[in-house]
Amino acid sequence: MTVGTQVKSCYASIKSIEGALESLHETTRNPSLQTAIEDANKLVAQVKNAMHHQVIELMKKEPQFKS
Amino acid sequence: MPEWIIVILRSFILILFLFSLVKWLGTKQLSQLNIFETIAGIVLGGIAAVHTMDPETNFFYAILAMFIWFIVPFGIEKLSLKSKRVRDFTEGKTTIFIQDGKIMEENLKKEGYSTDELMEKLRDKNIFLASDVEFAVLEPTGTLNVLPKKENRPLTAKDLGLTIAPDKEPQTIIMDGNMMLESLANASLNPDWLRTELEKQDVALENVFLGQVDDQGQLYLDLYDDHLAVAEASQSALLLATIKKCQADLEIFALASDNQNSKEIYQTCSKNMDQVQSILEPYLK
Numbered sequence: 001m002t003v004g005t006q007v008k009s010c011y012a013s014i015k016s017i018e019g020a021l022e023s024l025h026e027t028t029r030n031p032s033l034q035t036a037i038e039d040a041n042k043l044v045a046q047v048k049n050a051m052h053h054q055v056i057e058l059m060k061k062e063p064q065f066k067s
Numbered sequence: 068m069p070e071w072i073i074v075i076l077r078s079f080i081l082i083l084f085l086f087s088l089v090k091w092l093g094t095k096q097l098s099q100l101n102i103f104e105t106i107a108g109i110v111l112g113g114i115a116a117v118h119t120m121d122p123e124t125n126f127f128y129a130i131l132a133m134f135i136w137f138i139v140p141f142g143i144e145k146l147s148l149k150s151k152r153v154r155d156f157t158e159g160k161t162t163i164f165i166q167d168g169k170i171m172e173e174n175l176k177k178e179g180y181s182t183d184e185l186m187e188k189l190r191d192k193n194i195f196l197a198s199d200v201e202f203a204v205l206e207p208t209g210t211l212n213v214l215p216k217k218e219n220r221p222l223t224a225k226d227l228g229l230t231i232a233p234d235k236e237p238q239t240i241i242m243d244g245n246m247m248l249e250s251l252a253n254a255s256l257n258p259d260w261l262r263t264e265l266e267k268q269d270v271a272l273e274n275v276f277l278g279q280v281d282d283q284g285q286l287y288l289d290l291y292d293d294h295l296a297v298a299e300a301s302q303s304a305l306l307l308a309t310i311k312k313c314q315a316d317l318e319i320f321a322l323a324s325d326n327q328n329s330k331e332i333y334q335t336c337s338k339n340m341d342q343v344q345s346i347l348e349p350y351l352k
Contacts, residue, residue: 003323010316013309017343020306027284029255030235033350040346043339047317050332057329 004058107140159207232349241278303351314340
């Protein structure tokens, strides 16, 4: 695995976390858990944005592994 | 009219009458009744028994007597809800048996409790050493309630300084293979959701003996067919593990990266994920 694919898989995991949190936000009846998820999701969104830029940059550096 | 028909008629009327009176008096348990209510209950039963058996008596008198024996305890109960003084008189007061770890001998004597009986009551509460008790009080109902000394009380999350997430009660949404629509609505879920969840686990609704859903929307099932394995709910554990994995990966990227700029980005991301983990851990554990 190149660095690029590692970072990409981490980016994918972060997206899956975001999705899981959103679905938990919908199914839960616990208002304090809902606010906790909202707080957490803001942080996750920041990480997701940063990772997105990293993925683009790495793709420029490793064009042979572009997928 | 033959006498046996009268007996049957009287029995049915008195059963209905007694039933509605008892309903009206409230749903206290027998042990919670005060002396007055206990006596009233016995007398009501007695009047009903006498008048069903004996067709000679005046049936109107039975209804009248029962009504009086009902209305007086009922009135006193309503009055005692309003006034503390009436309550102390009708329901009795509490008596302190142990205060500041010292046994109050006069109070024991006043209530007619021997040392053996006190020890028995303490043992009932799993206390075998009288000096472990900070405070004990005899309730008017005859139960002894005990406050052990602080060091003998069970450890709580508060003592340990742990933060525990508040949670909501679980709802029972399947009973004997039937959907409980009301509890489903209480859990703000719908039948479609339940059908999808059951399909995910490959289980027929008719085969479910009991199904409960917790406040995070996870479904717990018990099947009629105990040979079938049910998947344990592990969504939240999986989510927590993924968060931890991402945090660790980001840390590795931060260490491995030579580019100063990307290093910083990975470090802030890792810190963010660490924060996410600390926010959600109390709920997902």
